Amino acid sequence: MAVEWHPAQRWLHWATAGLVAAGFALAWVMTSVPFRQMALKFWLYQAHKSIGLLALLAVVARLMLRARLGRRATDLPPREDALAAAGHAVLYILLLAVPLLGYLTADTAPLRIPTLFLGLLPLPVVLGRDAALFGVLVTLHRVLAIGLVVLAIGHAGLALRHHAAGRGVLAAMLGRRSAL
Amino acid sequence: MARLIFLAVLLMTAGTARAAPGLYAFDQRHGTIGFNVGHFGLFTSEGGFERFSGRLTIDPARLEDTRVEVTIDAASVAIAVPEAASMLKAPDYFDVTQHPAISFGATSVERRDDTHFHLRGQLRIRGITREQAMEIAILDRHADGSGSEVADVVASGEISRGDFGMVADRSFIEDVVRLRISMRIRFGAAVNGG
Numbered sequence: 001m002a003v004e005w006h007p008a009q010r011w012l013h014w015a016t017a018g019l020v021a022a023g024f025a026l027a028w029v030m031t032s033v034p035f036r037q038m039a040l041k042f043w044l045y046q047a048h049k050s051i052g053l054l055a056l057l058a059v060v061a062r063l064m065l066r067a068r069l070g071r072r073a074t075d076l077p078p079r080e081d082a083l084a085a086a087g088h089a090v091l092y093i094l095l096l097a098v099p100l101l102g103y104l105t106a107d108t109a110p111l112r113i114p115t116l117f118l119g120l121l122p123l124p125v126v127l128g129r130d131a132a133l134f135g136v137l138v139t140l141h142r143v144l145a146i147g148l149v150v151l152a153i154g155h156a157g158l159a160l161r162h163h164a165a166g167r168g169v170l171a172a173m174l175g176r177r178s179a180l
Numbered sequence: 181m182a183r184l185i186f187l188a189v190l191l192m193t194a195g196t197a198r199a200a201p202g203l204y205a206f207d208q209r210h211g212t213i214g215f216n217v218g219h220f221g222l223f224t225s226e227g228g229f230e231r232f233s234g235r236l237t238i239d240p241a242r243l244e245d246t247r248v249e250v251t252i253d254a255a256s257v258a259i260a261v262p263e264a265a266s267m268l269k270a271p272d273y274f275d276v277t278q279h280p281a282i283s284f285g286a287t288s289v290e291r292r293d294d295t296h297f298h299l300r301g302q303l304r305i306r307g308i309t310r311e312q313a314m315e316i317a318i319l320d321r322h323a324d325g326s327g328s329e330v331a332d333v334v335a336s337g338e339i340s341r342g343d344f345g346m347v348a349d350r351s352f353i354e355d356v357v358r359l360r361i362s363m364r365i366r367f368g369a370a371v372n373g374g
């Protein structure tokens with residue numbers, strides 16, 4: 001285990017958090033914009049998709065760093081530390097699954113609207129239009145996205161609680177010198 | 181024989197099937213009427229009409245007298261997303277309660293080559309009639325098992341939706357809409373061959 005988080009790990013953690021929050025908020029906005037405001041709706045969907053894919057890239061980069069640098073040792077009691085690690089594993093799984101399912105949702109959608117990464121780069125079609133599959137994927141993507149955000153809020157709450165209890169986990173993730 | 185142009189192609193094969201001039205009826209069971217429209221290079225949307233009926237009157241000896249009439253049920257406009265379908269039925273687009281029918285009647289036929297023809301006619305959408313040209317291609321012409329002549333007739337053309345008063349959403353939907361009508365016509369089966 002590492003003594004401190006690598007700065008890249010810290011930055012990527014907060015970037016992921018920001019991207020997930022933004023993508024999630026945008027999801028509800030984009031779907032509630034009336035159909036007739038097509039251009040706005042189109043670009044909100046594109047923004048949602050690009051933000052989600054950036055989150056995916058950030059998570060992949062984080063996992064690669066973590067494979068090399070490991071996780072920072074915590075000052076939590078061993079049982080809580082193990083629970084935290086398990087919770088983080090679930091977060092990582094959802095962080096990978098939600099954008100991937102989002103991609104397939106867009107991919108199988110009834111209107112063949114391309115995914116333009118950052119508004120420019122058209123991404124390839126994998127499965128193509130499929131109404132039945134789309135119905136399943138859109139629900140799965142939505143439910144797991146809600147699961148991810150609920151879990152992340154719980155996760156943030158626990159981080160704040162540990163902080164209030166005088167433990168160094170949050171300070172370390174924020175890059176403040178912590179006395180372990 | 182020299183004048184068997186437009187439909188000689190359709191109506192005769194190497195001495196086997198023999199074509200009868202006459203009146204041929206077609207509808208959604210014989211093919212499709214589709215359209216597509218671009219969104220300024222971002223992507224293309226496709227739709228179609230699920231109910232229509234048409235009559236083709238042809239005399240191979242008098243090609244210039246060929247008649248095509250098509251009536252489309254405007255409310256049968258179909259597109260993959262329900263919101264888009266309701267939008268197309270609403271007053272900004274086909275306005276199907278005021279104008280339930282779309283119609284096309286050909287007024288002239290011109291031969292380009294054995295399988296390609298140029299059709300001119302009157303297209304009426306939302307109560308507005310405009311001159312409309314279509315290119316006709318005759319594909320996959322063959323005699324079926326019973327000896328009648330079968331061919332896929334594909335008509336394509338471009339309309340300006342603005343010409344028919346459909347001017348909404350110009351910032352996201354282009355003006356030019358491409359039409360593609362594809363029908364399998366069985367020329368042995370004239371309704372009242374003559």
Ligand code: HEM
Pocket residue numbers: 019020023024027028031048049050051052053055098099100101102103104105106109115138141142145146
């Ligand atoms: C952090 C990543 C993501 C989160 C948190 C997220 C969240 C959501 C949520 C909550 C919805 C449901 C909205 C609703 O039902 O009103 C949704 C819908 C959708 N998302 Fe995502 N998403 C993410 C990534 C992606 C990605 C990467 C793509 C595609 C490349 C994508 C494409 C879609 C599509 C196409 C819908 C369907 C909206 C509809 O029903 O029309 N999402 N997303």
Ligand code: HEM
Pocket residue numbers: 013016017018020021066071072074084088089091092095149152155156157159160169170171173
């Ligand atoms: C969408 C939002 C968030 C997601 C998806 C997320 C995800 C994660 C993941 C996967 C880890 C594990 C890192 C690893 O072991 O490699 C982690 C660690 C951490 N997160 Fe978050 N996080 C989010 C928001 C927050 C917020 C808002 C806070 C603080 C209020 C926070 C505080 C922490 C802390 C302190 C750690 C370090 C835990 C440790 O040392 O074991 N996170 N986060």
